[in-house]
Amino acid sequence: MSLSNLANQMNQSSSLIRKLFTEGLKLKQIHGKNNVYDMSIGNPCLVPPPEFKKTLISCASENEPYIHGYVPNNGILEARQSVSGLIKNLHNFNVPADNILMTNGAAGAINVLLRCIINPGDEILTFKPYFAEYLWFARVSGAKLIPIPTKFENNFQPEMETISKYINKKTRAILFSNPNNPTGVVYSQSFLNNVGALLDENSKKYKKPIYMIGDDPYQRLVYDGAKATTVFKSTTNSFSISSFSKDLSLAGERIGYLAMHPQQKYASEFIPALTTANRVLGFVNANRLMQKVISKCINYTVDIEEYNIRRKIVINALRRSGAPFVEPKGAFYVFPKVPKGMTDLEFVNILKDRLVLAVPGVAFGTPGYVRICYAYDLNTLKNGMEIFVKTYKEFNGAFDEKKREYENISNTVEMKI
Incomplete structure (x- = not known):
């Protein structure tokens, strides 16, 4: 095509x-x-939050050389360290700053990752209902999106037997938003763990990693005692992608990140691949000023x-x-x-x-x-x-x-x- x-x-x-x-x-x-x-x-x-505006003014007022110049393609260290701390606070899980890539929002992160893991003809699984843009993220990477049916009566949560039927030798990843867009459903940690175990089983069967990708920009927007859950505790073949579009109301600033499980088998190969993809796809680097601001007010939300x-x-x-x-x-x-x-x-x-x-x-x-x-x-x-x-x-x-x-x-x- x-x-x-x-x-x-x-x-x-x-x-x-x-x-x-x-x-x-x-x-x-x-x-x-x-x-x-x-x-x-x-x-x-x-x-x-007011802390954002205060920090933005402060960072924009700095007079250091190259204040609006290029930064490393994977992001400034200070921003990556702050994201590492956020993941630790949210999920009690350690992801080193070196395993984090600052991106142009969550959408940028998904596209960067798919360009690094997808071969033409691969399949990406997702749960119905799903965020509409997944279809195009998959297609432009050369993959086919395969939606897995769910039932209203089961709170839109797919059954393991159903998921298993959709996994085959072409399956490369499973991608889903959590909390879910459009249902608002929060997938439990036990559910994620069961999905992770199923993917690990099939990774061995087909002798290739099948990745679990959590699209997590709403992870801090939970109610009625619900807890944020993470793919990192479910399988080592996992990535968490997020942004500050929703919990800090920065949708138009396009600032997000991609975090990789520290025990990922091909970690040493992924880091330079992701960094290069971020550059050659035209993102080059995430917004420099926003990286600076986020690093100082990441623990605040609306x-x-x-x-x-x-x-x-x-x-x-x-x-x-x-x-x-x-x-x-x-x-x-x-x-x-x-x-x-x-x-x-x-x-x-x-x-x-x-x-x-x-x-x-x-x-x-x-x-x-x-x-x-x-x-x-x-x-x-x-x-x-x-x-x-x-x-x-x-x-x-x-x-x-x-x-x-x-x-x-x-x-x-x-x-x-």
Whole structure:
């Protein structure tokens, strides 16, 4: 496949999340920003903690030579040491600074890693529902993404027997977000350990490492006593990828990291490979100023209780609506079922007609659901969820009776979204 063909496919299948985000901006221009209730894209609404701004000003005011110059491709030592300390504090696990690569967000880290482990034709497993961009991360690396089905009744957690059926000689890695985007489910350490044991067993069987990749940018956003869990305690063939986009509200600053298990078999080969990939993919190095800032305020976060307040607003509204959902214990998303008798695309378009934006489950490989993001202001959530409740009750099990009113929805879904 030529690059032009790949680019054309990506354009045609552009993320529904981004399309809805753009649609929301247009609707706000027409109806006013306070009258459009956009709960689509995971763009953190909270401002970074005050320590961040203070540190940013301090670092930007320094007058040392090359303050905005190149830094080592793997990142400045101070930043890597701070990440090492964060992993120790979160998971009681030691990852040396030399096993850490500073990256342009978590997405940059995933792409760097896949370029180092993937051969053409390899398969990457993930759990349904999954973050939409995984499909393209896999394709541009030459791999095929293989989604593993899960059940709502099992809290979207796949069974080991099911995972085992999807592992074969082409399997190279398993990649998943934890807490999960879009469900908010937090995978337990015992579950991760069982997955790790299964991968180790098959690594021996196929005489090659099958890697476990944790996509962990929400690991500090957990509620109701939930604990952050880690792939590092599950298998030595593991990588943890994260960013400060969510817990520090720095999504636009593109600062993250890739951490490798210290007992990784090919550690001495991985470090230079990852560093080189970071350079030749065009990232060169993670943002120098952000590395400096992060190294000094890595132990701070936004006020997580503010997200918990928003979470409760949304889940209480969902209970009133009657929509089945799994209560999220992490991240800032919830993934309820759509009304009986209609598709997620139909429901999303009806909501959009009423100036409420949510993402159809098909964007995450799981039709029949919608993703609601609660990283928004209270006005958006309260008013948007009231409309959601009324709309859900109106259409649940009665869509066929009302279909004439919306007879053009199915034919215009692609255009409208």
